Amino acid sequence: xxxxxxxxxxxxxxGVAVMEAGEPxxxxxxxxxxxTPSVVAVSKQGERLVGTVAKRQAVTNPENxxxxxxxxxxxxxxxxxxxxxxxxxxxxITEAPNGDxxxxxxDKEFSPPEVSAFILQKLKADAEAYLGEPVTQAxxxxxxxxxxxxxxxxxxxxxxxxxxxxxIINEPTASSLAYGMAKEKDEKIAVYDxxxxxxxxxxxxxxxxxxxxxxxxxxxxxxxxxxDDFDQEVIDYVADEFKKEQGIDIREDxxxxxRLKEAAEKAKxxxxxxxxxxxxxxxxxxxxxxxKHLTMTLTxxxxxxxxxxxxxxxxxxxxxxxxxxxxxxxxxxxxxLVGGQTRMPAVQEAVKSFFGREPHKGxxxxxxxxxxxxxxxxxxxxxxxxVLLLDVTPLTLGIETLGGVATxxxxxxxxxxxxxxxxxxxxxxxxxxxxxxVVQGERPMAPxxxxxxxxxxxxxxxxxxxxxxxxxxxxxxxxxxxxxSAQDKAxxxxxxxxxxxSSGLSExxxxxxxxxxKSHEADDRKRKEEIEARNHGDQAAYSADKTLRDLGDKVPxxxxxxxxxxxxxxxxxxKGQDVELIQRKTQELTEAMQxxxxxxxxxxxxxxxxxxxxxxxxxxxxxxxxEGEFREV
Amino acid sequence: MDExxxxxxxxxxxxxETDELERAEDQAAEYLDxxxxxxxxxxxxxKRLEREREEFIGLANAxxxxxxxxxxxxxxxxxxxxxxxxxxxxxxxxxxxxxRRLRMILEQEGLxxxxxxxxxxxxxxxxxxxxxxxxxQGEGTIIGEMQKGYKLHDKVLRxxxxxVAALPRDKxxxxxx
Numbered sequence: 005x006x007x008x009x010x011x012x013x014x015x016x017x018x019g020v021a022v023m024e025a026g027e028p029x030x031x032x033x034x035x036x037x038x039x040t041p042s043v044v045a046v047s048k049q050g051e052r053l054v055g056t057v058a059k060r061q062a063v064t065n066p067e068n069x070x071x072x073x074x075x076x077x078x079x080x081x082x083x084x085x086x087x088x089x090x091x092x093x094x095x096x097i098t099e100a101p102n103g104d105x106x107x108x109x110x111d112k113e114f115s116p117p118e119v120s121a122f123i124l125q126k127l128k129a130d131a132e133a134y135l136g137e138p139v140t141q142a143x144x145x146x147x148x149x150x151x152x153x154x155x156x157x158x159x160x161x162x163x164x165x166x167x168x169x170x171x172i173i174n175e176p177t178a179s180s181l182a183y184g185m186a187k188e189k190d191e192k193i194a195v196y197d198x199x200x201x202x203x204x205x206x207x208x209x210x211x212x213x214x215x216x217x218x219x220x221x222x223x224x225x226x227x228x229x230x231x232d233d234f235d236q237e238v239i240d241y242v243a244d245e246f247k248k249e250q251g252i253d254i255r256e257d258x259x260x261x262x263r264l265k266e267a268a269e270k271a272k273x274x275x276x277x278x279x280x281x282x283x284x285x286x287x288x289x290x291x292x293x294x295x296k297h298l299t300m301t302l303t304x305x306x307x308x309x310x311x312x313x314x315x316x317x318x319x320x321x322x323x324x325x326x327x328x329x330x331x332x333x334x335x336x337x338x339x340x341l342v343g344g345q346t347r348m349p350a351v352q353e354a355v356k357s358f359f360g361r362e363p364h365k366g367x368x369x370x371x372x373x374x375x376x377x378x379x380x381x382x383x384x385x386x387x388x389x390x391v392l393l394l395d396v397t398p399l400t401l402g403i404e405t406l407g408g409v410a411t412x413x414x415x416x417x418x419x420x421x422x423x424x425x426x427x428x429x430x431x432x433x434x435x436x437x438x439x440x441x442v443v444q445g446e447r448p449m450a451p452x453x454x455x456x457x458x459x460x461x462x463x464x465x466x467x468x469x470x471x472x473x474x475x476x477x478x479x480x481x482x483x484x485x486x487x488x489s490a491q492d493k494a495x496x497x498x499x500x501x502x503x504x505x506s507s508g509l510s511e512x513x514x515x516x517x518x519x520x521x522k523s524h525e526a527d528d529r530k531r532k533e534e535i536e537a538r539n540h541g542d543q544a545a546y547s548a549d550k551t552l553r554d555l556g557d558k559v560p561x562x563x564x565x566x567x568x569x570x571x572x573x574x575x576x577x578x579k580g581q582d583v584e585l586i587q588r589k590t591q592e593l594t595e596a597m598q599x600x601x602x603x604x605x606x607x608x609x610x611x612x613x614x615x616x617x618x619x620x621x622x623x624x625x626x627x628x629x630x631e632g633e634f635r636e637v
Numbered sequence: 638m639d640e641x642x643x644x645x646x647x648x649x650x651x652x653x654e655t656d657e658l659e660r661a662e663d664q665a666a667e668y669l670d671x672x673x674x675x676x677x678x679x680x681x682x683x684k685r686l687e688r689e690r691e692e693f694i695g696l697a698n699a700x701x702x703x704x705x706x707x708x709x710x711x712x713x714x715x716x717x718x719x720x721x722x723x724x725x726x727x728x729x730x731x732x733x734x735x736x737r738r739l740r741m742i743l744e745q746e747g748l749x750x751x752x753x754x755x756x757x758x759x760x761x762x763x764x765x766x767x768x769x770x771x772x773x774q775g776e777g778t779i780i781g782e783m784q785k786g787y788k789l790h791d792k793v794l795r796x797x798x799x800x801v802a803a804l805p806r807d808k809x810x811x812x813x814x
Contacts, residue, residue, distance in 0.1 A: 024678065036792075048777055053760060061760035064768045064777070064801040136681050258767045259783035259798060287714035295718050386670075 008141040008170060008385045009131045010377025012178070013120060013158065015074040016200040016232075018042045019374035020127040022135065023382035028182065028375040031134045033126075039370060040130070044122045045069040046110030054126040066094040068109045072201070073123075075227070076116040077161075078154030081105045085227075117157045121164035128165060142167040143381040145373050148174040148206045148223040170384050176206035177218045178376025179342045182367050191337040192221075194325075196355050196363065198318060199343035201230040205322045207329040207336070215383065222328035224321035229314065231345035237310045238268040242283060242300060250296050252289055260288050264298070275304045276347045308350045315354050322358055339363040344370045397422075399517055401486065403476060404441040404450035406431045407535035413478045416446065416518070425477035427493075429470045437462035438474055440490045442503065446521025448532040454517070461490045461499040469546070534583045541578050541590040545571045548597055555600070563596075563603050570596045698746055699789050705743070706795055710784055712736045751786035753779050753797040762786060764796040774802040 010028070012019045017039040020031045033040045035056045045058040046068045053061065062069040072093065079086050081099035090097050096108040106113045124142075131139045146158050155172050162169035176195035189212045197204040204225040211217040239255075242264060247253050254260040267283045274281040285298040308315075326332065339359045345351060346369050355363050367375065397420060402412040405428065413424050430438065439460050445453030464472050473493040480486050489500035521528075548571040552564060559567075570593040577589045716736055723729050751762050758765060758777045766783055774780050779799045786797030 024682065025675070047760070057760040060764040060796055061758065063765040064758060064803060066768075134685065136684055262766055262783075262798060286711045287718060290718060294720070295715075 006138055006140055007131075007135055008143065008381035009128070009139055010178075010374055010379070010381045011124065011127055011142050011144045012175070012371075012374035012377060013074065013123065013144055013146070013161075014042055014199065014373075015072050015202055016042055016230075017370075018123055018127060019371055020131050021371070021374040021378035022131065023378050023385070026382075028378035028382070030371050030374060031127075031131050033130050034133060040123070040126060041071075042074065042123055043069060043071045044073070044109070044119050046112075050110060052122060054122050067096065070095055070107050070109055070114075070119050073107070073116050073119040076105045076107065077120065078116070078151065078157035079105050115157075117161040118164055120158065120161035124161055124165035124167060128167060140166070140168055141170050141381075141385075143171045143173060143377045143384065144169055145173055145175045145178045145377050147202075147204055148176050148220045149204070149225075150174075171380060173377065173380050174206070174218070174220055175204070175342070175373050176208055176220065176223075176340075178373045178380065179340050180208060180210065180218065180376070181379045182372045182376035183338075183340055183364055192331065192335055193338045193340060194322070194336050194359060195340045195342060196318070196322070196346065197225075197342035198345040198351060199230050200232050200345075202227050203229045203318055203321070203343075205318070205325045207325050207331065221331070222325045224325040224328070226317065226321060229317060231343070233314055234272060234311045234345060234348075235265065235269050237314065238272055238302070238307065239264055241306075241310055242268060242298070242302075245300060246288075246298055250289075250291075252291060252296065254289055254298070257289055260285075263288065271302050272307065273347070275302065275307050276349060279304050304349070311348075311350070315348075315350055318351075319354065319358055322355075333359050336361070340372075341365050342369050342372050397480065399444050400446055401442070401444050401456075401478060401480070402450075402453075403428075403488075404439075404443060407539055408450050409532060409535055410443050410445070410448055410450040410453055413476070414480060418480075420480045421482045422480045423477070425475050428474050428476055430464065430467070430472050430474075431469055433468050434466040435469065435472075436464045436466055438464065438490070440476060440488060440499070440501075442486075442488050442501065445517050447524060448528045449535075452524070452528070456486070456503045457488070457501045459488075459490075459499050459501045461492060461497065463495060463497045464492050465494060468550070537583050537586045537590070538578060541574045541586045544590050544593050544597075545574045545578075548593060551597065551600060555604070558604065559600055560603050563599050567593070567596045567600065699792070699794060702743060702746065702748060702787075702789060703794055706787060709736075709739060709743070712739070713785070747790045748794070749788050751788055751793070751797045753782040753786065753799050755779065758799065758801045760796075762793060762796055763799045763801075765801045766798050767800045768803040769800050770805040771802050772805060776802055776804050778802045 007022050009031070010021045012021075018041075019039050021028050022031055023029075030038050032038055033055060037056065040055040041059045043055065043058040043062065045053045045061060045065055047053055047061065047065065048068075058069060059071075062071070072089070075089050075093075076086060076097070080103045081097070082103065083105075086097065086105045098106045098108060098113060100106045100113075100115065104115060106115055107119060108114075109119075124144075128139055128142075142162060144158055144162055146155055150158070158172055159169045175197065176193075179195050179197070180193055191210050191212070193208045193210060195204075195206045195208065197206070202225065204223060206223045207221045209219045209221050211219075239261075243253065243255050254264060263285055264283075267285055271281040271283050280301055280303045283298065283300045283302060287295045288298040289296050326336075336359055339355060339361055341352065341355065341363045346355075346363075346365070352363060352365070397414055397416055397418050400410075400412045400416045401414040402410045405411045411426075413426060414422060428438070437460055439458060441450060441458040442456045443450045443453040444456050447453050461474065464474070474490055475493060476488065476490045478486065478488055486503040487500060488503070489498060491498040548567050552559060552567060570589070574586070574589045574593050577586045580586075712732075713736070716733060719729055753763060756763075756779050758779055763779065763786065769780060771780065778801070779797075780802050781800035782797055783800065784798035787794045
């Protein structure tokens with residue numbers, strides 16, 4: 005019953021994901037990254053290298069390092085695409101007897117599916133390490149424009165890697181799945197995918213239903229346009245400016261160029277969220293006059309000006325794709341953004357103004373294809389079904405405790421079904437009943453939240469406060485029905501209430517309550533602090549009295565009178581509104597109480613162990629389980 | 638979690654009832670399957686979480702230290718190029734001491750330098766920036782370090798940026814590969 009993984013086998017980077025508890029999750033590579041470079045090499049020692057490691061050695065071993073193998077998948081050696089790539093790629097491309105393109109690595113010929121299989125094997129191994137179980141089945145994505153032989157080649161790659169490819173799905177379909185498109189109604193979707201090295205636009209028609217049917221109406225794009233070109237524009241601009249000022253071309257210094265490359269990409273990424281970014285590279289180079297520093301502020305406006313043409317270049321393919329699908333922009337129901345470069349606001353703006361609607365974002369655009377593949381894998385594995393769609397509680401559930409505090413038992417966004425329990429106690433000596441007031445909401449004080457129900461548990465044997473143990477349990481089933489029960493541990497007496505309408509709130513109401521919680525945060529915290537200070541003060545004064553009573557004349561007279569005076573001071577402070585005064589007096593009392601313990605140790609004849617610290621027996625500090633106390637009924 | 642319902646023997650039941658029972662049985666089997674999957678997944682998840690936690694404890698500082706490395710690089714670059722006429726100033730000496738202290742603190746956290754120059758190139762540890770044709774060093778030997786690489790405990794935080802010896806082109810052709 006192994007897991008089925010979803011694989012995005014990309015031109016520059018590949019990713020793998022799997023369904024976990026109903027959610028698609030990216031599996032990190034053994035090097036700790038979330039993506040694996042689609043690079044394969046054979047080292048001089050004949051060792052096969054895949055991913056980051058292969059990329060690192062590329063410069064020393066260019067003729068045996070294969071990247072962008074996807075461009076050759078299922079292609080004939082004589083095809084114009086291969087002819088073009090032969091000029092761009094540093095490794096040797098040859099012709100197989102059947103006319104397919106092949107590559108040479110370590111003096112051996114490999115077919116593109118074999119090379120892709122090496123990448124898949126690494127992803128498979130990473131997935132197995134992550135999941136702790138063997139993986140034998142996968143869903144792999146391909147560009148929508150891949151023809152039959154390219155799809156077959158991808159399938160073969162999977163088989164060579166020891167994976168049964170259950171389904172080959174189109175990348176834009178995977179993206180739509182990741183965005184949860186078209187559950188019920190029919191929709192037409194444009195998927196705009198601007199990755200590291202390629203740009204694809206796909207128009208899909210989805211027929212709603214179970215399962216929904218995806219049809220690719222048209223595709224277009226530019227196989228040599230992507231984020232790397234954006235980086236290059238920035239690098240060239242910065243290097244040109246530097247040359248103008250200093251007369252040195254840092255592009256000629258490999259290390260300086262490497263540093264600039266990293267800084268340029270970082271600045272580009274930063275400019276997606278802030279208005280300006282600083283490129284700061286001290287000691288970038290030197291000449292006879294001494295070291296040179298590169299510092300430059302790049303604004304978003306400047307970046308947009310630099311890459312404006314590149315962004316513009318993506319629009320004609322969009323227009324063509326629409327035309328081929330015989331649709332106009334007004335026919336498109338949804339637009340989805342895929343690929344890291346779509347994080348750039350100018351790209352989003354261009355897409356928005358062309359299609360006339362706000363594009364969907366939110367799912368990590370680098371990972372969306374792999375996540376979608378994992379969802380498809382989950383469907384095939386029978387894992388994605390309604391029965392597994394777990395709900396969460398939209399609001400916090402809790403009960404009212406001493407001073408009107410809402411004590412949370414089920415925090416918001418807890419996945420249900422859920423069960424929890426906590427032990428509470430009484431607030432007064434001899435208290436024989438407690439009221440359980442069940443509240444829902446984000447405010448820390450119970451009266452500000454919504455009351456879901458209340459009941460009384462009585463028949464508690466009279467005891468000093470803090471001694472009785474009442475266990476309150478919340479049980480929330482998969483349908484959101486809440487069962488609250490309270491049981492006195494001593495007598496076993498129990499009361500409960502079932503609340504069916506706990507999730508009967510509308511979306512708007514829930515949103516309002518969550519927002520309200522946020523807007524009142526500061527006030528509420530202050531009030532809660534005040535209540536807590538009062539509760540502490542009250543508890544400390546009570547403990548002081550009790551300790552003095554219990555120990556009788558074992559307490560030296562001077563200590564006794566000091567504690568008594570300080571306890572009185574706390575009670576006096578509790579009558580007023582000054583929270584700080586309450587806190588200070590409580591602190592003083594707690595310190596004085598410690599002297600009781602100290603004094604007891606000094607009496608060698610003392611036989612009973614003295615209560616140490618400020619906590620009184622039965623007090624909340626003594627028992628980890630007692631977190632709050634009921635109000636007196 | 639529900640108790641398994643006691644069933645009547647099949648032959649005693651009417652047709653419609655059989656259908657219903659079959660459906661219920663199918664559903665029960667499906668639910669059991671889902672439960673088993675979920676439980677297995679949860680068990681594995683717990684194991685993985687445990688493993689990850691152990692890793693994280695050792696590498697809690699990795700992200701921050703990675704961000705500090707460029708500062709260390711810059712400081713190093715600055716100190717490598719101190720003009721000779723300033724070198725004797727005690728003020729400059731102070732900056733050297735600051736660099737040493739920063740390095741010491743990071744070393745105490747488990748940071749170690751990756752050895753590069755003179756070593757055989759290893760893509761697990763080094764990133765080749767340039768391949769340099771030379772006959773003086775064996776192919777694959779690191780002949781220059783352009784930026785230091787570091788490990789935190791056993792994990793490579795950042796590979797060294799290096800220049801690697803390559804065979805000169807003309808010589809390569811002669812080699813019967």
